[in-house]
Amino acid sequence: MEDPTGHEIEETYELGNELGRGEFGVTYVCTEKSTGDVYACKSISKKKLRTRVDIEDVRREVEIMKHLPKHTNIVTLKDTYEDDKAVHLVMELCEGGELFDRIVARGHYTERAAAGVTRTIIEIILVRFLLYRMSMFILRIWSL
Secondary structure (H helix, E strand, O other): OOOOOEOOHHHHEEEEEEEEEOOOEEEEEEEEOOOOOEEEEEEEEHHHOOOHHHHHHHHHHHHHHHHOOOOOOOOOEEEEEEOOOEEEEEEOOOOOOOHHHHHHHHOOOOHHHHHHHHHHHHHHHHHHHHHHHHHHHHHHHHHO
């Protein structure tokens, strides 16, 4: 990973309970030792990054997150760390739960409420898509 914040995440953050698990790693609650502020830390195991594509996907995710605009519905990346075993992404902690679970729990939506949720989802997809396309364009220019 290019230009991580540091290499020893434990010097700055205390990792807590597991929040979730994915294909490449685990997300934990983490607390900044100096302030007591609480974040989420996505720890991506290097052992699980088997191919060059996997490694590039993580690099691209980090680069995109670093350049995302501030938005109430987009998670903010705070710090990045890389050690011998993992890449650690410290980001804003979202405690609202999974959107799917909220939709199921609500049962049904009015047309207006569904339009609001759909608008938010499309807005976020658009921002991510545009940033992805911009990053691919920049990479092509650099490779010339």
